Amino acid sequence: MADYKRKKVKKSFTKKKPQEINNDIQMRPKNKKNIESIVPQEDIKVVRGSKYGRSFRNKFLITVVAVVAIVYFVLSLILPVSVYENITNSIALLGHGKYPTYTSGSTIINSVSNGQYYYVLTDTSIIAYSNGGKIIFNELHGFSNPVLSVSETRAIVYDQGGENLYVYNLSGKIDSLDTKQEIITASISRNGDFAVSTHSDNYTSVVKVYDKNLENIYTWNSAKDIVNNVLVNNSGNRLAVTTFNAIAGQYNSKMIILGFESADPLYTVELESTVALSLFNTGKGVSVITPNKYKFINWKKFTINDIDISGEINLVRKAENGLLLVTNRANDRSDNTVLLVSKKGLLSKEFKINNLITDIQYSKSRVYYISDTLVNILDNNGNVLRYGDCVYGTQKISVLSSNSVAVITDSEIFKTNIEKGVD
Numbered sequence: 315m316a317d318y319k320r321k322k323v324k325k326s327f328t329k330k331k332p333q334e335i336n337n338d339i340q341m342r343p344k345n346k347k348n349i350e351s352i353v354p355q356e357d358i359k360v361v362r363g364s365k366y367g368r369s370f371r372n373k374f375l376i377t378v379v380a381v382v383a384i385v386y387f388v389l390s391l392i393l394p395v396s397v398y399e400n401i402t403n404s405i406a407l408l409g410h411g412k413y414p415t416y417t418s419g420s421t422i423i424n425s426v427s428n429g430q431y432y433y434v435l436t437d438t439s440i441i442a443y444s445n446g447g448k449i450i451f452n453e454l455h456g457f458s459n460p461v462l463s464v465s466e467t468r469a470i471v472y473d474q475g476g477e478n479l480y481v482y483n484l485s486g487k488i489d490s491l492d493t494k495q496e497i498i499t500a501s502i503s504r505n506g507d508f509a510v511s512t513h514s515d516n517y518t519s520v521v522k523v524y525d526k527n528l529e530n531i532y533t534w535n536s537a538k539d540i541v542n543n544v545l546v547n548n549s550g551n552r553l554a555v556t557t558f559n560a561i562a563g564q565y566n567s568k569m570i571i572l573g574f575e576s577a578d579p580l581y582t583v584e585l586e587s588t589v590a591l592s593l594f595n596t597g598k599g600v601s602v603i604t605p606n607k608y609k610f611i612n613w614k615k616f617t618i619n620d621i622d623i624s625g626e627i628n629l630v631r632k633a634e635n636g637l638l639l640v641t642n643r644a645n646d647r648s649d650n651t652v653l654l655v656s657k658k659g660l661l662s663k664e665f666k667i668n669n670l671i672t673d674i675q676y677s678k679s680r681v682y683y684i685s686d687t688l689v690n691i692l693d694n695n696g697n698v699l700r701y702g703d704c705v706y707g708t709q710k711i712s713v714l715s716s717n718s719v720a721v722i723t724d725s726e727i728f729k730t731n732i733e734k735g736v737d
Contacts, residue, residue: 399483406484407431411448413729417441418452425710425722426464432712433469434722435462440471442484445714451486463501470502489528501545509544509553521555532574545593545600547613554600556590565589569602581616594632597657601637603630608639610659619659631676638676654694665696677713684708689719689732702732
């Protein structure tokens with residue numbers, strides 16, 4: 315095959331003169347449409363500002379949602395029941411009522427003040443009233459022997475000797491329980507947990523603890539003794555029960571503290587030859603009331619304070635700053651001694667009331683009591699601050715403000731302002 319040679323081409327080494335650029339000449343795109351796509355500098359700033367505004371708003375919204383979620387979570391941990399239920403209770407208090415207002419039933423069984431509202435239990439109904447006289451709800455219970463237990467957020471009504479229990483908040487009845495066994499006693503605590511003691515086919519008594527959703531979270535069986543008082547602590551992790559039996563004509567009674575992890579007692583107190591009448595959450599401990607003695611036991615440390623009583627304990631009232639006890643002799647109900655007990659279970663004040671006491675309440679270091687048709691307000695030393703008349707037939711009172719009470723008869727509730735006297 316023939317060999318081809320590349321043809322030689324002479325290269326020119328002539329230097330090209332650099333082109334002079336005229337700075338006055340403006341370069342324009344060949345396509346005229348591109349001219350319209352060029353955005354002025356000031357418009358670019360507007361677009362960037364709009365994007366920044368949207369970004370800022372999004373970040374602000376995310377921050378607000380995060381803060382609300384955190385607050386909701388914290389409140390759900392702090393509040394005894396759900397945030398929604400607390401809001402529902404608050405809404406129920408809105409609005410006004412008037413006095414006198416009317417009760418349903420022929421017999422007033424109990425009345426419990428609860429801050430801005432109070433419950434009235436009759437032989438046929440449970441009624442919640444605001445302090446302003448508004449009827450929040452009025453519902454029939456249908457129990458032959460109704461008993462009321464109240465916490466800061468909820469209330470229960472159970473049929474003692476029957477098998478049914480109802481749970482209430484300020485929207486009315488929210489749940490019910492059929493125990494399948496006769497109820498001996500029950501009580502509800504701050505966070506909505508409640509304990510029920512019943513008879514049993516296999517044991518003398520059975521205690522069941524339910525959470526605020528009515529889930530059974532703990533069961534304790536008593537083989538030999540009757541459980542006549544139950545109480546869940548405010549933290550919702552411990553249970554106190556009192557038991558008794560009769561041996562050779564004498565009572566054998568004790569108070570037991572239990573943890574929900576085991577059926578074995580954490581602590582036991584012998585109550586000697588007596589029977590516990592009631593249990594109350596008081597500060598960080600449980601108050602045990604017997605006919606002639608007051609005993610305070612710390613829930614965790616199990617330290618004990620005792621107060622010896624002269625006479626018999628006739629009335630006990632719980633308040634935000636402790637307990638009030640009224641003692642007297644069975645043959646003289648007008649010779650009363652009032653004992654004010656602190657949250658630590660210590661006797662803080664003691665004084666006499668030489669009147670028949672129809673009902674008595676303790677609120678914010680003041681004592682309110684009725685005797686026949688007279689309402690009295692005392693300081694915590696027993697000195698009369700104010701007094702005034704009330705209607706005949708008063709059964710119970712509920713404190714509305716520092717100088718006014720709701721006076722409850724079997725058919726009506728009146729507001730009484732106590733004007734006479736000085737604070």
